[in-house]
Amino acid sequence: MPGSDDKLKGGMEGSPKTIPMTSPLYLHPSDNPSFNVTQIIFDGNNYDIWAEAVKNGLDAKNKLAFIEGNVKKPESDEEEDSIELVAWRQCNAMLRAWLQNVIDPELHLSITFTQSIEDIWNELRERYSAGNPPRVHQLKGELNEYKQGRDSVVEYYTRLKVILDELANYSKIKNCTYGAAASIAKEREE
Template structure:
């Protein structure tokens, strides 16, 4: 009985819980990449944030932070399951880091060291603040304006990309006194002003004025939503106007309404002018005024008012009267 109990205790000790950082899922293989961003020596902060996020998703962030250290093993003692699991996870994370680093940098990185030492070396070597890059990003931010025919989504995405990259180099310090929260609020208000200043004044000047008239500056998401709603309203109105114009044009075409284009100087030789009334687009033999005076115009005299055959009955009556005479 005692031997059976000891075997059960040993099996429990050798089991690694799936919630433990030492647990390796079957899908976690050495050729896996933690991020699509490849570290090339110049994008450390962007790459480091992506790697940290990937390790945190796999519950392995504590390995590069150094909170999980290698278990001590006495010389000559048998390795426990925890020791084997730690060594396996350490090797796996080193492989993941190697896959996300440009091969040209591999010779300068000692991958034989524990992963926490590799991470510390990379941080000390590459995490220096890049002042020229920060200056360029702030310059791009000041010059970022909504271009002609550029949608609000495209303009906001362009701004957001600059903000995100700039945020990698301007970290907010952590504290418990409330100063960090105040800094975050100031930065958000600054982003709202930057977003509104870059808008097309002709199209969205009135929306910007209304937002700035508020007692408290609105949030960035709220300002974006209001401007986007105005853009969509303009698009709907434009579609309605174009639909009405198309319908009117179709109606005019159906009624065979003639629209004359301006006459160029070189085309004056082709102008048709009546020699009787001096008006354009007809000749004297088809002149309405001359035909009306001579009694040949439509609606002139009683002969044109007869029913059927364009006044044939009236003409026949006139002929009969003449014969009687």
């Protein structure tokens, strides 16, 4: 059917159709299930740092759209194994493997039977995202109790910056039209 395969590239008439390299459905020949999308392993306590690292790795592989929900499973039509459906299944399986590679094995069972990478991502975010009042309270307590002690100035500053950056991540400061945002940013930096 002319025009029905606009997303697909094909050579001559009758040649196999392929997924374009710019599509999130494209898997590079070097992509494999043992790939580590980040070096940070999620252990149940470091969700926010891990999630940012995973999103960065998936963005580099043009797969971020899967966890953001922008690449949906193609609807089945009379052709059960359409090229898009097969490509989506392969990418979904690959991304599930990539996530399992960067999650502590003790947590695998909680996601093993969830089929969609988007569902897995949303489930992990709902369960572990620290963007909630108890985590904010915990961070403020850590900030209040943290002392330099035997740490070097660099180590002390780095730890404080990590806590402050995570707290800033949960800040719900609204956009300001009166120029106060610049002074708030300056104050935060100081």
